[in-house]
Amino acid sequence: MSCTVLSAQQTVIYRPFPDPLINFTTEFLCGILNCKQRPLRHTRMPELLLFVTRVSERSKISIFTGIIALIYLYRLKARLPAKAQGEYGTSHRIFLASILVASKYLYGPEGLGIRSISEASGVFNPAEVSRMEKEFLKLLDYRVWVNDEEIRLFLEEHKSELYFI
Secondary structure (H helix, E strand, O other), rough: OOOOOOOOOOOOOOOOHHHHHHHHHHHHHEEEEEEEEOOOOOOOOOOHHHHHHHHHHHHOHHHHHHHHHHHHHHOOOOOOOOEEEEEOOHHHHHHHHHHHHHHHHHHHHOOOOOHHHHHHHHOOHHHHHHHHHHHHHHOOOOOOOOOHHHHHHHHHHOOOOOOOO
C-alpha cells in the first residue's frame, strides 16, 4: 500500500486553487455543523466563501492539500454528532486547521506553518491557529494517514463536483 506524500525533493508547480474546489469546500464546510449566522454588528470575520478564497490565494494552497483537507473534513463530519453546533467562525477555524494539517502531512516541515496560516487568515493569531490545529487533530483522533486508494475513491465519488480533475 502506497501513500501520496510529497518529499522535499519533488517540485510541485503551484496552480491556483480552482473555483470548483473552493466552492465544494465552502459548501461542505457549511454542512459539517450548524453554525450561528454572521452577527449584524461589525465583525472582522469575512463570509466563508471569501475567507476560503483569500486564504487559498494568500497561502498558495496546492490542489493536493485541498483534497487531503477535504478528506479530513469528511472524517471530522463522520465523528461529530448529527446536531453539532458552533459559533459563527467555527467553519473558518475548521478550514484553517484542515489545510494546516493536510499541508504538514503532505510536505512535512516545508508545508504551511502556523505563522503563515495566521497571516493568510488575516483574522487569527498564531496562538489561536495552534489551538485550532491541536483541537482538529484531537477530533480526528490523530488519524491523518491518507492512502492512494482513499484519494482515488474520494475523487471518483466527487468527480461531478470537482470537474477540474
